[in-house]
Amino acid sequence: MGSIVTDLPHPFDPLSLAEIETAINIVKKAHGQVFFNVVSLQEPRKAEMTAWLANPETTPRPKRFADVVVIAPGGKVYDGLVDLAEAKITKWDLLDGEQPIITMEELQLVEHVVRKDPKVIEQCIISGVAPEDMHKVYCDPWTIGYDERFGNKVRLQQALIYYRPDIDNCQYQYPLDFCPIYDADKGEIIAIDIPKVRRPLSKAPPMDYHPTAVEARGGYRTDLKPINITQPEGVSFKLTGREIEWQNWKFHIGFNYREGIVLNNITFNDKGTVRPIFYRLSLAEMVVPYGNPEAPHHRKHALDQGEYGAGYMTNSLSLGCDCKGSIHYMDAEFPTRDGGLRTIKNAICIHEEDAGILFKHSDFRDDSVIVTRGRKLIIQQIFTAANYEYVVAWVFHQDGTIAPEIKLTGILNTYAMLEDEDTKGWGTQVYPGVNAHNHQHLFCLRIDANIDGPNNTVFVNDAVPSEAPVGSPENFYGNGFYNKRTKLVTEGEAMTDYNGATSRAWEIANTNKLNPYSKKPVSYKLVSREVPGLMPKEGSLVWKRAAFARHAVHVTKYRDDELWPAGKHVPQTSGEPSRGITEWIGDGTTSIDNADIVLWHTFGVTHFPSPEDFPVMPAEPMMLLLRPRNFFAGNPVMDVPPSYASTPSQILAGKQGVLDATDKLSTLAFANGNGASCCKSNGFNGTH
Amino acid sequence: MGSIVTDLPHPFDPLSLAEIETAINIVKKAHGQVFFNVVSLQEPRKAEMTAWLANPETTPRPKRFADVVVIAPGGKVYDGLVDLAEAKITKWDLLDGEQPIITMEELQLVEHVVRKDPKVIEQCIISGVAPEDMHKVYCDPWTIGYDERFGNKVRLQQALIYYRPDIDNCQYQYPLDFCPIYDADKGEIIAIDIPKVRRPLSKAPPMDYHPTAVEARGGYRTDLKPINITQPEGVSFKLTGREIEWQNWKFHIGFNYREGIVLNNITFNDKGTVRPIFYRLSLAEMVVPYGNPEAPHHRKHALDQGEYGAGYMTNSLSLGCDCKGSIHYMDAEFPTRDGGLRTIKNAICIHEEDAGILFKHSDFRDDSVIVTRGRKLIIQQIFTAANYEYVVAWVFHQDGTIAPEIKLTGILNTYAMLEDEDTKGWGTQVYPGVNAHNHQHLFCLRIDANIDGPNNTVFVNDAVPSEAPVGSPENFYGNGFYNKRTKLVTEGEAMTDYNGATSRAWEIANTNKLNPYSKKPVSYKLVSREVPGLMPKEGSLVWKRAAFARHAVHVTKYRDDELWPAGKHVPQTSGEPSRGITEWIGDGTTSIDNADIVLWHTFGVTHFPSPEDFPVMPAEPMMLLLRPRNFFAGNPVMDVPPSYASTPSQILAGKQGVLDATDKLSTLAFANGNGASCCKSNGFNGTH
Structure with a gap:
């Protein structure tokens, strides 16, 4: 899983400004002046790319193609491909009844x-x-x-x-x-x-x-004292081009007009062995259905990524405002509609944060203790979809967990109302004359899994009581319970919903490799608790257009170009038939058992507005976890330096030899003489 | 809702060392040498206390009583009360078949x-x-x-x-x-x-x-660079005795042997009006049932707070290890078993943290933008229950949200296993010879509500689709959905479970007061997503002993001394009949509609161990929210100073007059000349 350093772009790199310009010029030469809705990397074919990643020195480097979508005079829409090295158009399809993304x-x-x-x-x-x-x-x-x-x-x-x-x-x-x-x-x-x-x-x-x-109204509050966050020795991550290495993680940070941040080839160095985990992670689509059934409000159901693009709408971020500490930024580069070029400076920010206690244990006998602080790495973008702001953070933890986190802020979409008009439960008067309609924010996380290799299997995990009744020999005291694992064998079976009662999780396992101790397949578990059902009913317009949101999880066999689950060209789809994931799944018979699979997870929140959200919303966070389970042979963070560690023998020896790397910059809030040197006793006078 | 400054203890203050000593001496004098399991504040009677809080200058101050539980020779258990001012024992009950907390x-x-x-x-x-x-x-x-x-x-x-x-x-x-x-x-x-x-x-x-x-094994990793967190101007909170004021919040921080941190009289200053929110918040009980049904493992179901005490087991915290920044500590003071005194130094830590983006909005037309960073206040303790560590944090946000957060770390409880023994699904081999049994961590949050006054009402909130079918005039496009509110009228009705499919939340409302804009009752909403069902079956030993865990929510009418839902004396209860909450609820007919009520919420995680958790567990967090909904007449944090704010007119005027309070200590990770001054354009060349 190596890569060689070269001046050539990494095959996962977004198109450079020069490449975008090349593609535009080739298209203009062939087709005259058109409007450019998309000029973006066509991601390398997986088979070719996987071969190259496995052996970059001797395998041919995947060629660079530009995916181009234009609107020609007369409203004609073309979907094309440009071979950048050969300077030729290899595909130029006229679309009928499909509308490309709106710029x-x-x-x-x-x-x-x-x-x-x-x-x-x-x-x-x-x-x-x-x-x-x-x-x-x-x-x-x-x-x-x-x-x-x-x-x-x-x-x-x-x-x-x-x-x-x-x-x-x-x-x-x-x-x-x-x-x-x-x-x-x-x-x-x-x-x-x-x-x-x-x-x-x-x-x-x-x-x-x-x-x-x-x-x-009286001015700003004046009683907030500054909290300074500094990294005088710099950051703990390293970048080679767009490949980042941090705390055993290594991955490529891409970006496109549609999904924004795309993370590719995510691996973890497990004591010298570089283990693949995910081939690709992204937010692939979203839908924000509004709940007022009176026309034309039913048309408010933004599929923001497919309709406008989380990349196109992304903010230019700024130091000390959007993040604090020591930050690295990456720009985003796009065409303009008329075939020029534009750069969004600082489209992605990358930084570390202290993550609180990573692990701690004290022995109650003697107060011997270890306390180790954790660190997290955050790859973040913020995009503005007219009224709303979405803060999307890909958070990496040292223990192998990836925690995608989204914060909602910005402003409610609103509609006019009469004084004391009955909102009929479809909305809330958040301010006189302002009706904020009920809505959901549903996001589709695309997980192209690669858990110790491409052939993976998904199991539903449900926590369930023993089937044996209380009083039976198998469960006399009634406390038996276990993790019920149900294999999802076909794409059809894999359309599954959340179950709060069983704390349902989805396990992405490599059944070809067992953990040496637990003898269970190595896996990553999707632990997600913000999983509302799609509120628009079966057969509704939203249900048809945003089919990915019908279930918490879909699983498909990997196929190139199946990236966006509401289809490639989303504006004005009727949903008849549904595009994207339902087309791919078809009759549902394709096997996903021990196969190269993609898991699509829809999560989010249902939002009933209230006056607190107006005129601007305090950020509301949601988070999910991709956690290693039976993946490692032990806790992978034992070698993170502790702040303080003492052992029973050191306690017996009067604390001789204890490891004290306590942060010396922390101070007492008030100089009240209430000392706080590390790791005092539990208050007994004995020799504990 | 005032309080007067005096040398006398605040009625909510834990017993001082002197008071504990007084109580012990009175008991010893009357009853000779006994073992002291408990000498703790009997909390003031609510009616008396409420009167005093409303008018401390003229109302008699509630008297101080010590709740005393002792074991006398012969294993006789007495449960008593000592009037500290009068130096007399006012209650001395011999218990039969009840065992007090284990020290x-x-x-x-x-x-x-x-x-x-x-x-x-x-x-x-x-x-x-x-x-x-x-x-x-x-x-x-x-x-x-x-x-x-x-x-x-x-x-x-x-x-x-x-x-x-x-x-x-x-x-x-x-x-x-x-x-x-x-x-x-x-x-x-x-x-x-x-x-x-x-x-x-x-x-x-x-x-x-x-x-x-x-x-x-090769030593610690050496590639982590320090992150320094400093507060050179000190903290933004103020303490008067144990009453804290921070960002419009004010409350009293108590502590007892049983629950650890207790927060009382939580109010929010809403533009000059001090509004009560909660009379008392605490973690009142917990249970950790293990899932291996083979005896004697069924006896592993720790009710840690009632059996051992989250206060008694609390860690002495240390600066720069357990928290970073500028910290205030409070000690905890307890009797020793033989009637001496002990102090756990730094049992509670109080500090602030940067909370990321509080709100942000950009206008896509012109890049005018506001970005404001948030702050949180954390009141934290950590207790060690033999193998496990529980990090309990009460997190206050500026927007009126309280987010109790628990992190689990420490070590799995383990049992011996033979090589390649079949764990039968009840546990996992996490290391050769080590079987870690399935278990749950279920916590009971006690919410003594006081939303704009003592008379509150609880509603279940379910997000549900319109009942009208797709194609009907009322829901033609099928997108209608609303917040279905179901009032819980009696204690019996209020025994309710989580429903993930409807994103169920519980609304604690004051139906006597409507929001001026939404015309909905002022409320706080309990938003909790980590709500597994109790895995031990109905009729099982755990189900009987830990009745509070049968449902996600119970609501009871407030009655003095109904504090701990598995009963006061928990060790060795048979569960026949169940103690605590089931006794209080009885036949369930008591009205809780527009009454002084207590909401009991059981939440937590179901844990199927894996080798990653061994030999010490990376911290696993869980969090819930108490959020103001229809409580404020608008966003309560608009007056938090922004990092940066520009308006459309300022953009037109070449950014003249913009508010730039960007954190100047943040730096670029690499000196690559990629400038990052605040709030650049979206990359178009126009005058956006």
Whole structure:
């Protein structure tokens, strides 16, 4: 599992600006001026890549291809491939009834068209906007999702429309009640959805969170003293190109327009043996269904990654704001829509944090003790999907655990309401005139497993009581319980749901290799507890379009290019038939037993808004674990230096020889003479 | 909700050393030499205390009483009360068939008796211990739990017995296969449980985690660079006696032998209005049932708090080891068994940590942005229950959230096994000859609610789809869903279980007060996702003894002295009838609607051991949230100073006037010239 240092890009590296430019030029030469929705690395074919990773010196390096999606004049969509070395287009497919991802530039256009459209102006006036104030009208353009009136041959956006009395006001407190529909090919508003009940523009005073507003309300609190986090000797990780090494971990950090961060070829050095764990990890798709069934709110179910791109929407991060300590950044490089280039500086931040106690034990007999602090490595991006912010952190622990963590912050999507209007349970009045609808945030984690090799098997793990009744010889006192393991043999069987009652987990095992002590297959366990069911009902539009969210887990046999479970081109899919994962699974008969498999895990939160979330939401975290179980032959972190360690014999010898590497920078909060030297006794006067 | 500064103890303060001594002297004078199992504050009667808290200047201060439990000669157990001011015993009840908590000193005695007992020596020799090596035999004495052969009139411990070839070896790798039973009154071994299948002492080489062992295996890793955490201006909290104020929070920090940390009178200053939230929070009980049904392993189901005490077993914490930064400590003060005094220095640590992003939002139009970092306050203790360590942290967030967090570390309880013995699914061989049995860690969080006053109501909250079918006018597109709220009217109805499918939460509401915007009752929501069911079956010994663990939630009407849900005197309860919560609930008809209520929440983990957990366990965290919902009229943290804030008008003005309080101590990991000044653009060349 090596790699050689060279000036050539690593096959997993995103396209460089030069490569993007090359691809654009080749396409322009062949097809003239088009709009570039995608120019991105086509990831190397796995068979070829695996061979190269196993033996990079002698195996041919996988060639670089650009995946290109363009919109040509007349709204014609082409999905192509460019061989960068050969400078030739190897695929150029005209799509019919498929809409590629919407770029930020396409989104930006809508607001300007909306402001000038006479019918929109008419509706604004009805709502209470002065005609001269149309520059104060804003809109968050969303793909239309799917609207059966228009289908998917015309490229459409719905404009969620708001008003800002002042440019610095948070617009989400002044929603307008109608919804213009924008035709991207024509650059025109082609329809406006107007509700039966009209809800005039709110006259509530603004409730802003910007400094001027806070100052006007009495100013910032002044009683927070600084916490300084510094790393005077630098960081504990090492980077070679985009390959990172840290605490026995090694992996490649990629990035694309769609998923944002992609981690490839994740290995762990287990006492000198480099063991593969995951071939690829990413957040592959998400869906945010809103729960108000009144049209057109049913169209609010953002598949943000497929529709807008977690890469395209990613923030440029900044030192000391988004992370503290000693940070390494990586940029992201993309085409612009018209075939230029753009760089998002600091799209990824990489840093370490203290992780509290890694392990501790005291012997109650004598107060001998060991206490060792842990460290974590965080690979993070933040993307802004119009109102919401998603902070996505890939957290690596020293003990072999990977803990993907997402924090939700930003602003609620809101809709207008009348004073004392009944929200009918579909939403909450979070501020006068502001109805925040119920919604879910469901994310699909794609786990391309490689647990000690490509052939893996997934088992459902359920904690269950012994079947034997209380009083029976097998379970006389009734306390027997065990881990019930159910093998998932086919793709069909693997469509499984969470079960809170059994603390269900999914075990990704390599049944070809047993732990030397437990004699159980080496495995990583998916431990995930934020697993709400999909609230939209079976047969609903969301259920059809976001099929990956029907179950907590799907497992598929690995096939190249099966990356995104709602399909490659997500805007305006009807869900009939469902794209992506349901197509791949088909009749469900494909075996996934001891095969190269991909596990798709949908997790997230169901959010019933409340006034605490307004006008900006305190971050709400969710986290899951990929934990080694029966993978190592013992605790893999015993060699992390302890802060303090004393043994019984050292206690007997008056603490001679104890290891004291206590952090000397920590201090007592108050100089009250309450000493705190390490590891005092339990208060008895004996010789404990 | 004030309190006056005085030299008198706060009524919630634990007994001081002087008060403990006073109580002991009064008891000794009246009853001669006895063993003191408990001398602890009897908490003030709530009615009296509430009156005093409301008006401390004019209301009589609640009197100080010592709750005293002793064992007199002949094994007679007395449960008494001492009025400290009046110096008199006001209650002195002889208990029959009840055993008080086991002290650390009682535990310490057993090992010495075991080593000298001829029958134990005989069994050790059979196991393979040389007769001259009896000093290498150790035991972890546990209360016997309940054994029907002996009942509860004799005070018993079971000695889980181990061998250490060397004093510094971790004993848990050399379990012996038999179990001596110790009579605490006689100070003798009265029986030995000997298994049918004998398992001789393991001859596997030791696998230790102490420095000498790590050095012998190649030494500690050397690639971890320090992370320094300092608070040069001190901490942001203030203490008056044991009352802490931090970021609008104010509460009293108590501590007792049983629960350890107790937080009382938790209030939040909401823009000048001090709002009560919880009268009292604590971990009130726990149970660790093991899943091997073969006797005598069924007796392994530690109710650690009731049987040994999370206070009595608490660690003396140390600066820079257990926490980093600027720490305040509080000691714990207890009697010794023979009527002396002991102090556990630094039993509680209090510190702040950076909490990452508190909120962030960018406007995708122009890159105007606000990013604000959060802070948390942590009140922590660590207790060692023989093999396991429990790190209990009460984490307060600025946004009104309280997040109790428990980390498990330490060492697995282990039992002997033959080479290649079938563990039958009840355990795992974690090392040759070492069988670690399946177990659960179930904790009972006691929430004495006071949401804007004492009269509160609990609702189950379930996220459910609209009942209307897809295609019906009410739910045409099928996306409708809502928060189904079910009021728990009686104690009987309130025995409720977790439901992962509906992301069930419990809402503690004050139905007498509505949120001004949402018009919903002000509430705190219990969001808890680590909620395994009790694995021991209905009717089992554990099910009977630890009745609180039968359901995720119980709710009772507040009654003084109903503190500990498995009963006050837990060792050797038979569970027939169940003590504690089932007694209090009785026929379940008591109304809890708009009443002074206590919510009992059982949460935790089910643990199937694996070799990664051996010989010492990397910390495994679990966390739950108590979140304000419809409690505040808006985001309560908008006045936390941001790291950086720019508004659209400031962006238009070339970033003039932006608020830049970026942490200047953060640095780039590598001096590669990749600048990172705050809040760059999204890479377009326009005037965004």
